Amino acid sequence: MTLSEVASMVGGEVFGDSSVVITGISGIKEARQGDITFVANPKYSSLMKTTSASAIITSYEVNNSSKPLVKTKDPSLAFARLVSLVGPNKVRHPQGVHPTAIVAEGVSLGEDVAIGPYTIIEKGVSIGDSTIIYGGCFIGHDVKIGKDTLIYPQVALRERVEIGDRVIIHSGTVIGSDGFGFATVQGVQEKIPQIGTVVIEDDVEIGANVTIDRARFNKTLIGKGTKIDNLVQIAHNVIVGEHSIIVAQAGISGSTVVGKRVILAGQAGIVGHITIGDGAVVAAQAGVTKSIPNSTKVSGYPAKPHEQAKRVNACLQRLPIAYNKIKELEEQVAKLRETIEELKNKSS
Numbered sequence: 001m002t003l004s005e006v007a008s009m010v011g012g013e014v015f016g017d018s019s020v021v022i023t024g025i026s027g028i029k030e031a032r033q034g035d036i037t038f039v040a041n042p043k044y045s046s047l048m049k050t051t052s053a054s055a056i057i058t059s060y061e062v063n064n065s066s067k068p069l070v071k072t073k074d075p076s077l078a079f080a081r082l083v084s085l086v087g088p089n090k091v092r093h094p095q096g097v098h099p100t101a102i103v104a105e106g107v108s109l110g111e112d113v114a115i116g117p118y119t120i121i122e123k124g125v126s127i128g129d130s131t132i133i134y135g136g137c138f139i140g141h142d143v144k145i146g147k148d149t150l151i152y153p154q155v156a157l158r159e160r161v162e163i164g165d166r167v168i169i170h171s172g173t174v175i176g177s178d179g180f181g182f183a184t185v186q187g188v189q190e191k192i193p194q195i196g197t198v199v200i201e202d203d204v205e206i207g208a209n210v211t212i213d214r215a216r217f218n219k220t221l222i223g224k225g226t227k228i229d230n231l232v233q234i235a236h237n238v239i240v241g242e243h244s245i246i247v248a249q250a251g252i253s254g255s256t257v258v259g260k261r262v263i264l265a266g267q268a269g270i271v272g273h274i275t276i277g278d279g280a281v282v283a284a285q286a287g288v289t290k291s292i293p294n295s296t297k298v299s300g301y302p303a304k305p306h307e308q309a310k311r312v313n314a315c316l317q318r319l320p321i322a323y324n325k326i327k328e329l330e331e332q333v334a335k336l337r338e339t340i341e342e343l344k345n346k347s348s
Contacts, residue, residue, distance in 0.1 A: 001021070001022055001086075002018065002019055002020065002021060002022070003016075003017070003018050003019070003020040003021075003022060003036075003055050003068055003070065004018035004019070006022055006036060006055070006057075006070060006082065007070045009081070009082060009085055009086075010057065010070065010072060010078035010079075010081050010082050011072060011078065012057065012070040012071055012072040012078055013070070013071050013072075014068065014069070014070055015068065015069040015070075015071055016055075016067065016068030016069055017068045018068070020054050020055055020068050021034065021054075022034065022035070022036045022054060022055060023035070024036070025037075025079075025082065025083055025086065025087065026053065028044065028047045028048070028051045028053065028056070029047065029051070031051050031052055031053035032052050032053075033052055033053075033054055034054055035052070035053045035054060036053060036054065036055045036056070036057065036070075036082070037051060037053040037055075037056055037057070037079075038056060038057035038058060038075045038076065038078070038079035039056055039057075039058045039062065039075065040058070040059070040074075040075040040076040040079075042061075045062060048062075048065045048067065049065075049066075051067070053067065054067070054068070055067055055068045055069065055070065056068075056069050056070070057069075057070045057071075057072060057075050057078050057079050057082070058070070058071060058072075058075050059071060059072065059073070059074075059075055060072075060073070093114060093132045093134075093150070094114040094115070094116040094132060094133075094134060094135070095114050096114060096115075097109075097113070097114070097115045098115060098116055098117040098118075098119070098135065100117040100118050101115045101116065101117060101118065101119045101120075101121070101135075102118075102119070102120045102121065103115065103121040104121060104122050104123040104124075104125070104141075105123070106123060106124070107121050107122075107123070107124075107125045107126070107127070108125070108126035108127065109127050110127055110128045110129035110130070110131065110147060111129045111130070112129060112130045113127050113128075113129070113130070113131050113132075113133075114131075114132040114133065115133050116133060116134040116135030116136070116137070116153070117135040117136075118135050118136050119133055119134070119135055119136060119137040119138070119139070120137070120138050120139065121133075121139045122139060122140050122141040122142075122143070122159075123141050123142075124141045124142035124143075125139050125140075125141065125142065125143045125144075125145070126143075126144050126145070127139075127145045128145060128146045128147030128148070128149065128165065129147040129148070130147055130148045131145055131146070131147060131148060131149040131150070131151075132149070132150050132151065133145075133151045133155075134151060134152050134153040134155075134171075135153050136153045136154045137151055137153065137154065137155045137156070137157075138155075138156045138157065139157050140156075140157055140158045140159035140160070140161065140176065141159050141160075142159055142160045143157050143158075143159065143160065143161050143162070143163070144161075144162045144163065145157075145163045145167075146163060146164045146165035146166070146167065146202065147165050147166075148165055148166045149163055149164070149165065149166060149167045149168070149169075150167070150168045150169070151169045152168075152169065152170050152171045152208075153171050154171045154172050155169050155170075155171065155172070155173050155174075155175075156173075156174045156175070156176075156177075157175050157176060158174070158175065158176030158177060158198075158214065159176065160176070160197045161175050161176040161197055161198045161199075161200075161214075162197065162198070162199045162200065163175075163200045164199075164200055164201045164202035164203070164204065164224065165202045165203070166202055166203050167200055167202070167203070167204050167205070167206070168204075168205040168206070169205075169206045170205075170206060170207050170208040170210075170230070171208050171209075172208050172209040172210075173206055173207070173208065173209060173210040173211070173212075174210075174211050174212075175198050175200065175206075175210075175211075175212045176197065176198045176212070176213075176214045177211060177212075177213055177214065178194040178213065178214060178236075179194040179196075179213040179214055179215065179216055179220075179235060179236025179237070179254060180213065180235060180236070180254070181194055181216055181236065181254075192216065193216075194213070194214050194215070194216050194236060195216070195217060196214050196215025196216055196217045196218050196219050196220070196236070196237070197214055197215060197219050197220075198212050198213075198214050198215070198219060198220045198221075198222075199219045199220070199221050199222070200212075200222045201221070201222060201223055201224035201225075201226075201242075202224045202225075203224050203225045204222050204223075204224065204225065204226050204227070204228070205227045205228065206222075206228045207228055207229045207230035207231070207232065207248070208230045208231075209230055209231050210228055210230065210231065210232045210233075210234070211232075211233050211234070212234045213234065213235050213236040213254075214236060215236050215237045216236055216237060217237075218237070219237075220234065220235075220236055220237055220238050220239075221238075221239045221240065222234070222240045223239075223240055223241045223242035223243070223244065223260065224242050224243070225242050225243040226240055226241075226242065226243060226244045226245070226246070227244075227245050227246070228246045229245075229246060229247045229248040229250075229266075230248050231248050231249045232246050232247075232248065232249065232250050232251070232252075233250075233251040233252070234246075234252050235251075235252060235253050235254040235255075235256075235272070236254045236255070237254050237255040238252050238253075238254065238255065238256050238257075238258070239256075239257045239258065240252075240258045240262075241257075241258055241259045241260035241261070241262065241278065242260045242261070243260060243261050244258055244259075244260065244261060244262040244263070244264070245262070245263045245264070246258075246264045247263075247264060247265050247266040247268075247284075248266050248267075249266055249267045250264045250265070250266065250267060250268045250269070250270075251268075251269050251270065252264070252270045253270055253271050253272035253273075254272040254273070255272050255273045256270050256271070256272055256273060256274050256275070256276070257274075257275045257276070258270075258276045259275070259276055259277050259278035259279070259280065259294065260278045260279070261278060261279050262276050262277075262278070262279065262280050262281070262282075263280075263281045263282065264276075264282045265281070265282060265283050265284040265285075265286070266284045266285070267284055267285045268282045268283070268284065268285065268286050268287075268288065269286070269287045269288065270282070270288045271288060271289050271290075274288065274289075274290060274291040274292075275291045275292070276288070276291070276292050277291075277292055277293045277294035277295065277296060278294045278295070279294055279295040280292045280293070280294065280295065280296050280297070280298070281296075281297040281298070281306075282297075282298055282299075282303065283297065283298065283299035283300075283303075283306060283309075284299075285301070286298055286299045286300060286301065286303040287300075287301035287302055287303055288302075288303040289302045289303065290302075300312065300313065
């Protein structure tokens with residue numbers, strides 16, 4: 001297709017030769033002649049000079065390019081749309097109910113539901129239209145799954161969990177396991193029953209090997225549109241607001257409330273019983289020990305406002321220099337004291 005055709009597909013505007021023929025899609029470093037790529041982050045704009053791509057999708061602010069450009073308001077979204085339209089064929093999902101699947105009597109299956117081999121569906125489960133469950137999954141009793149949901153292999157949904165519409169759950173994830181609750185009685189850890197549930201609202205995506213624990217009483221809640229990366233731990237009674245992002249290896253302790261549009265970066269750790277305000281950003285490896293106001297960025301351990309954390313870190317990096325300077329000053333002070341004592345002795 002020509003570059004002008006690409007522009008019409010993504011709602012962009014061509015700057016340069018609109019007749020350039022596009023034969024492939026690739027990242028800016030890997031692109032070859034005939035490929036189209038994109039630049040959304042200004043820090044990668046220098047790669048526009050070295051890429052072999054024949055054209056670049058970018059924002060209206062970019063002008064320093066010898067390559068033909070397709071300019072859009074949101075280059076990332078435009079490129080994603082192009083990939084979905086002309087990329088490789090979609091994965092061939094299971095169809096129908098596989099004969100090896102074990103489906104209990106009375107299970108409610110909507111139209112066009114697919115269940116892969118060796119999946120177990122317990123009593124009282126209801127599954128909405130066009131939902132796909134791959135092989136090797138376990139769906140516990142009284143689970144409710146909405147329509148157009150996609151569950152990949154080896155996912156376990158424990159009893160009474162509720163999953164909304166258009167949810168994607170990747171392999172190895174466990175939703176509804178017992179919350180980590182114990183009471184010490186005469187030096188012995190006694191298990192506290194976890195009788196609540198987990199509710200996953202619409203349009204949530206959950207990565208591989210994520211664990212979301214059931215509440216002690218009410219529910220652990222993941223708000224609609226939230227995206228969770230791989231290897232995330234969400235403890236019992238946690239509430240995650242709508243359209244938040246939780247990146248790999250983050251951990252949220254029990255009964256914490258995470259607001260709307262929050263970003264928890266990789267390996268962030270959140271203590272229990274606090275609130276992360278709407279629009280807050282927790283930087284990678286930050287350790288949050290107290291509540292965070294709305295629209296605040298924090299980093300470090302213990303987490304503090306990002307600008308303050310940067311100043312503290314800058315001071316820490318200078319500790320070896322400060323240590324050597326103090327040691328030098330101590331030696332000078334010691335010599336001065338010796339000199340003063342010698343002068344006192346002479347004068348006496």
